[in-house]
Amino acid sequence: MADSETSADARKHKIFQELLSPSELFQARCQSHKIPVKGQKDFLPNASEHQRSRLQQSLDEHWTLLQEERVERLGNLVKAVWVSEERRVELQSPAGKFWHSMGFSDRGKQCLHAEEALYLMECGNVQVFYRDLPLSIQEGYERFLSSETLTVDQYQVYGHLKRLGYVVNRFDLSSVPSEYERQLNLPASVDRQRKPVKRKRSQSPVSSDNRSTSPLEKTTAEHQSEKQVKSNESLAGQTTPDQPQGELMESLPAPEDSSERTWWTEEHIQPPSAQSQTRAPRWDFKNLSFPDLGSWSRSACLESPDPSLLPGALEVGDCHMTPWLRRLNVKEEKLSRRQRDRQRDRDRYHRDINRDPKVRDCGNWAEYIKLMEERRRQQQKQRPAHLWEREVTPLTQPGQCTSHREVLERISIIKSSSWWEGVSRAPPADQWKISFDVYQPDTVAEFKKSHPGKPYSRICVCSFDGPVPDLRIMKQLSCQSGDVPVTFAAVDHGDISFYCFKNFRLPSDVY
């Protein structure tokens, strides 16, 4: 039909009208790169010519900017291909400067995520092909952005942050160190993707038939050495009963292993075949003295150790401490007058607990604690009846609370909870998830893709039409994020606002 033909032709004309001719392309090389500044706005429209002409001028500027197409030298463009099955873009020519902070390698190929590729297309750095035809930005939006990769809102936030200069990566839940790892305080450079470095084990002189059982032996040796240390401590100055010692000794089949691991214990574990008799513990703790090198009154000479303790035929003479003491800073502290006064005030009521004869009589920590408990109970017996025997008793005893905070804690009914309490293990609803890690622009120079380090913030994208996150969701998200703050990016038709919730504790000490 003639009608449909002309309409099809007309439509094709309309489709192609945004293509530039070669001469236009050639001219575009020297197009300006400055953006005109928007002027002041008026308040009320009147029908004046002045306003109309200014409006027309603004509109013309607007259309000029919008109409411009991206024209690039073919040599500056990186060629890439969209692989729709894997939802990513594979580069076919070497990457440019953007490779420093974007993209990833997979089986030897350089690849970009969907949002990275779309952003680079908009910047005019990458030309993406699909089935041998180049994709326009519109087709990029339609193909790359879907519910499986990114929504349009998330891409808007991504583009906004990238244009400001931040480094933005996809959020990966496995990259967040768990609570346990954080407690261990592992160095930040631990990278999970790397293969665990094989630690060199020291040579253990184990005979081949014992190798299979050596790990077990090592642990049992450790246990035994621990037991020995404990038993020796509690039986200070007494001979150990022969029986348990003998049992311990005989259960050791591989003496060389254990001797290696337990060289630090006081007991030389000699091959049971050689010696079957037990020996008394070597150390007499009452006579052991640990040299106090800090105080002045110490004689500057250490005796030589017992030659039976030394390996081989080593001979060690007396140790003169004077040169060593000179290296230590044992100068007397010269306090200023004010500091001396302050010290004197502090010391006025200071009672040294070590001078208490009853404390000196205590043989170990258990006895000391018992003594303290008794004293506390006695103190309580001295409480005046008119205060303590009625229905209403004083809140604290004198001297028990030393700060306002402690007093306030005693009367608090509402206990403050920490941010981490009560976080449910269930993952938050689908619409609330962390999308990106963001790194600051001024760290771009040192940014390494393999060790990105701790991000500046993590972004969760939401919409102005949607609900505000409630406390449960905020707790879950910040728990997911570890110690990195979570920022909410609210998108409203191109306008992006960033909101961050900061944990705040009310001060409880009154000064």
Next chain:
Amino acid sequence: MEVKEDVDADGEDQSTGDDVIDISFCGSTPLLWKVSDIKRCRGAGVIGALVGSLARQPRQNVRLGRPLELMQEEALMLEETTSAAASLHTQDCEDEEAARQYEAALESSYTEQCTLALEDKKTVLRRIMQEKENDTDDSGNAVRDRLNALDQAFSFPRSAMAIQLCTARAGFSHCPDERSFPSTDWPMPRDERSEIRFRVYRDLRSKGYYLTSAGKFGGDFLVYPGDPLRFHAHYIALCMSMDEQLPLCDILAIARLGSNVKKTVLLCSPQKPSETGKDESIEEGVVYSSLQWSSMV
């Protein structure tokens, strides 16, 4: 959703087939890509918001470029007043012919750019020669030799060729465009709230105001007396149904916000069509209430 090609034959809108505004949907977000479409919309009073990178300077956020994101109400308005259709994703059709045509176009562009570059270089050299004619040294001869040798010695490498990265769909492939005209088939959620918003939008638009979205101001629309490029907004419009109850503290909050940004707050509610057998196609108007701080004297 497939719309057959012969839709063009019926309906008076479709007679001028090339005047349809193509709305491209990304998820449930309507986007406009062609400058001609954007111009037509602005002529009809639909402003939208630009959300892409600007071609001239892509790495800044002050001025953005295409695509233009439309509010749901704006897309519905376009469908009512002008002829707008949602262009659905074209099928992936195997088209080797298109790839060959593209390659051919690239080649011809390259040869043409070669000649253009050669001409350009010649003009430059001739201009230099002209300047050197006025001097009395021999450097002019060297330039003339270069000019004569240019036809053989000139090389324009392929990597120096200028390529266009199209913003809107260039239509290289010959797959037929599929379009969906009725807005009920568009992938936008329609519920009571969006109906209220659309009625308010349509009413304000018919009074000649320009509207954009106002999430940052705590409202639904920002109402401008003229084109937003040149005028400040006068009102913040909040849409609610007639019988919706609004707590007093919310009213205070929005009034406070409005006075801080020097805009009047409008509470807009479409009137319900009365039950006494009125024709359903006639809709009642919209009731507006403005909030103003008054002092007790």
